[in-house]
Amino acid sequence: MKTIEVDEQLYRYIASRTLHIGESASDILRRLLSLPTEAVQANAVEDHLTQQAAESIEPEQLLKMTLDEVQLSKEESAIARFMLILSALYRAQPGNFSQAADIKGRKRIYFSQDPQALLENGNTTKPKQVPDTPYWVITNTNTGRKRLIIEQLMQAMGYSADTIAEVCNKV
Amino acid sequence: MKTIEVDEQLYRYIASRTLHIGESASDILRRLLSLPTEAVQANAVEDHLTQQAAESIEPEQLLKMTLDEVQLSKEESAIARFMLILSALYRAQPGNFSQAADIKGRKRIYFSQDPQALLENGNTTKPKQVPDTPYWVITNTNTGRKRLIIEQLMQAMGYSADTIAEVCNKV
């Protein structure tokens, strides 16, 4: 990977051309420049291939994607970044995510495929669907807890402490 | 300046398109993407070349860009779309925009380079800066008036009724 510098305006222009959540700057530029996409892995990410294929994405690559995505997104709210990260985590390892998604608080449950379940365990949890995912999360939490939720989730998914810290740092 | 990551191959591709020694990545990308050279920053003493280059963009092209941009942007609020359109209108023809920007209401003035002026003519006008522009607009209006402001502005800039209708339709 190489790093290049672009002015603010151009940066925003590129970001505005995002077609799929999680697209990297390279993906976007290649499309804009009508260049061929870079073989295998890029495709696996874009077209929701089989669960298996998706499972095989390297955590390292996920990390990069996630951070890029959050970076590129103009979203300034913690909720928006939270959702983006969760979406990326699911995309990289759906099966693993599902196993990890049963983390809960004292009364609340944090994830569910059924929003009703979130509503029933706790008041005003403000469930929202994680984009491109069958999962819903609670949303009525402070930013610290959003980080804790990601931390616990990623731990259960088997990420290293460093990776977790880096991701949480972006919320 | 922002930093983006591109893969090796793409990096080499971009580098290979250098036309002038010392050209920045932004310059090259702008040329490859057929974007105008960098727009004038707020308040800056504008260099004539930039100004002239920007003025010469075809209205047709602007229209397409504008609509695309608004379309692609995930911005949900009328205000966000409003700002995007104004920004694009300025970018395409800064001088023309400046001449047209003196439209006003009964008490309020709609545009100014000085937010204070907007604050002073009217209560709670909620001025916001038009992105990449020395101009500020009032923001505390209903959506209908936002359309009217764009309509009047574009009329004063000399756009055809069809074009105006199409753009207003996107607000």
Place this chain on the structure above:
DNA sequence: GATTCGATCGGAGGGATAGTTA
């Protein structure tokens, strides 16, 4: 009247902080 314009105020979303429970 009819129409245009202004800006108040209600509603929604976000999330810190006050409150509760273990």
Place this chain on the structure above:
DNA sequence: TCTAACTATCCCTCCGATCGAA
């Protein structure tokens, strides 16, 4: 009782329809 963990109330900001004024 004291503290740490968790909850959810409630305040703040942003948006823009609605209603009042010209």
